[in-house]
Amino acid sequence: MQKALKASKRFHGIEAIEKVANDASQILSLGNQTGEGWFLTGEMIELLKSGVPNIICMQPFGCLPNHIVGKGMLKELRRQFPGSNITAIDYDPGTSVVNQLNRIRLMMATANKNLAEEQAKKAAAQQDSQTHATPTAKGQAAAVVQS
Numbered sequence: 001m002q003k004a005l006k007a008s009k010r011f012h013g014i015e016a017i018e019k020v021a022n023d024a025s026q027i028l029s030l031g032n033q034t035g036e037g038w039f040l041t042g043e044m045i046e047l048l049k050s051g052v053p054n055i056i057c058m059q060p061f062g063c064l065p066n067h068i069v070g071k072g073m074l075k076e077l078r079r080q081f082p083g084s085n086i087t088a089i090d091y092d093p094g095t096s097v098v099n100q101l102n103r104i105r106l107m108m109a110t111a112n113k114n115l116a117e118e119q120a121k122k123a124a125a126q127q128d129s130q131t132h133a134t135p136t137a138k139g140q141a142a143a144v145v146q147s
Contacts, residue, residue, distance in 0.1 A: 015046050041073045048081040054111045055086045085110050
């Protein structure tokens with residue numbers, strides 16, 4: 001599978017578990033072995049480092065370790081990765097579907113707002129670079145002829 005992913009034009013290969021563990025160990029102890037343990041945080045770091053700022057952390061069935069490790073790490077992940085947009089969604093039998101959908105919609109609205117801001121900055125930078133560009137060779141030649 002790793003070979004196929006690396007050969008793909010759309011996907012990247014899977015990060016080595018040692019690298020995921022090393023990244024996670026910068027935030028929490030690898031002694032967290034319950035539920036997803038440190039691996040959940042490591043996967044979120046991997047996504048953030050690969051340029052995926054929008055993450056939905058789904059937490060099923062009132063999983064207490066996932067609530068602690070998943071939700072507990074969000075603040076630190078947001079601090080270390082400014083611009084990250086991470087939300088935790090509980091998928092329990094008693095959880096309101098409306099609440100779940102509203103939280104996902106809010107996350108998507110934030111993602112769209114961040115994307116629009118990023119595109120506006122790129123457009124402004126591109127426009128700025130065009131207005132302050134050095135004269136072209138043709139323009140330089142015309143300036144020499146006129147003088």
